[in-house]
Amino acid sequence: MTTTTISPARHRSLGDHTWQDQAVCQSTEHNPVDPDMFFPEPDETAKIAAAKSLCGQCPVRRTCLDAALEGGDTHGIRGGMTEEEREPLHENIASRLDYSRVNATVAGRDVHLTKAERRAVVRAAYRHGLTEQRLAWLLKISEEHAQKLYRETRRAIRNRHLEQTTQDTPPPETDGKQLGRDDFGTAA
Template sequence: MRFRTNSLAPNRTLRRLGDQSWHDHAACTGMTPADSDATFHPGSRDMPAITRAKRICGGCPMRRICLDAALESDNRYGIRGGLTEDERKPLHDRLDHRLDSDRVVAILNGIDVHVSKAERKAVARMAYTSGVTAERLAYILKLDDVEYATRLLREARNELEDRDRYWDTPDAPCSRNDEDRNRYWSTPHTPYDNEDPDASVLSDPGPVDDSATATATAFAFTDHQNLGEAA
């Protein structure tokens, strides 16, 4: 069986690209720029100052989305989302390899969110198996270059053909792409409120309501979900 997802909608709300409205709900709202810089840019060895900053982040309802925004904008300085520069470095370095099924499904539903290279390839694989054209894939991924979308579909075809060639072979090699793909398709989803779970995610999403900004998001990597609490 190729696909194992049981829903066509992401199971959490994600921050849209360019959305900064979460600032209004952060624990640091109201701090002057000078106080904010002093609090969230402590010296790398100033443990008392780092502890004070993390205490503020620990009670912030926007902590996860703050971390998400820092990763997406490649902001490597200061404390963001309760993590120091050194603690965020592995997340920044692995961002291209992130494979978040919620982001993949969000893109297919016309929601403008940040996607990694691995997530973009996952979208292309689903598009290829659904018979989506390069022009349509370019629209889904907000690409100006249709030729790039064509290349993504070609790569998806090659990957799936190689996988199917060894599908019933016990000793077939298992690549990282196969592991990521299986992990993606085995992730359960919950439909949005008032959303038809049978609607096709590959149909034209129509205009997107920019006022429906996200208020929460999850960590960029599932295996770092508790990193902020542990720190």
């Protein structure tokens, strides 16, 4: 029997740049790397291939890509992708929803979050019964804002429950007749 261990995702913390020390593109005396290789012209296919090959060996490639997307870096090859390859990711970054980031935040890590991930953190914190003070600390917001987010979450859950209840309720039996105004009674 073979067992596989999947290590949890390691997300870049707010203000953390230590991942760059592990990057293969960092030039050292034993591993000289030309930084211009990562800023080729569109027709320099050999440079592009060499840079992407180096990125393919990098242990922090995903973190590099996340940093480029979150920082709005649109120049050069980052995370193994060219500017053109990253462009659709830049356009959709606000709607990214990575639950490993949400779980890391709920666990107390300072992780870069998109708007969709921030909403998911609020829902997860509410479901887990975290206090408004804890939510405020996790999202770096005021306690009043956390209270407002919890109120909105409660309202959304209540409305979702009401919608499900009305969808599950069968319509009244009419024996094939059309209901008229007098069939509904009068308002007091």
